[in-house]
Amino acid sequence: MKIKIRFIAFSLLLASMFIACRNTKTGQGSDTTVADTTEMTEFFDTQAAEQAAQKAEKKSDRPKKMEIPAELKGRPDMLLVRDGYYVSYNKDWRIANWVAWHLTKAHTYGNYGRTEMQFREDTEVPRPRATDDDYYDSRYDRGHLCPSGDNKWDNRAQIQSFLFTNVCPQNHGMNKGEWNDLEMQCRDWARQYGDLYIVAGPIFYDGVKKTIGRNNVAVPDALFKVVLCTKNYARAIAFIVPNKGNKNGQNNLRQYVVPVDSVERLTGIDFFPSLKDDTEQRVEASVQDDMVRDWNVPVRYYYERRSSGGGSRSGWRY
16 A cells, blocks of 8 residues: 555656646746756856857858958957958957958959048957057058958948958058058959959067057067969969068069968968868968969069159159
């Protein structure tokens, strides 16, 4: 008899647990829900699970574009999507790790120039962040990474190119000299080949040594630009331009050509991961002479001379 009573009691207990579970799923039985939540918190790391889910979502949502480098490790890497380019933003530097874009022939033309454009604080990134005041009286230009000239095809793209997340402190001579020359050369190549995949960003030798402004915007030692063309066959070229003025007036782009591998070692960035492994290894290991020949990198320098009328004439000589 005792055994039978115990069996009935056990059966009733199982039945009550089953009903409680059903009530929890249907939104009834608040006491059971609280108990389940307590058990979940005690035996399951909900915060870690949420972080893992966010990381998985971020990874799955990361665009698989040819120009976008592999995800960075060991440093802030906030991906920003713009109409004309992508940014990997570094909140510690207040500037980008890299900016990447697909430059087509069509994008080298347009009616939306930089006239009346203003540099803007990027409210999508957390404070502290770069502002116009940081550059005031700093003796550095607000230098574009993805240039204004590559965004003339659309008004909003042009406005976005003036966000400070697409800008870094640049020496005036370099910004208006070699870096500007390189921007124009890339547009010439895009018109010649049809399109290019470009990545540009800062280089720091032995860490950040100088900052500007109240928000401590990092000043790069040099800038890099990596360019890929896939027309007919894949080929790549890279440039490292020191962040200082060229006092002798020489703007020979050939002197800045380096293998893509060299930029990867200096920056820790893996470029063009969408390429097949053998193709990626081949194009990134190209030596300077081969790249200069394959891309027909020009030599040009600035000259100035006085005319007989007392004025001056200046221009570029190739």
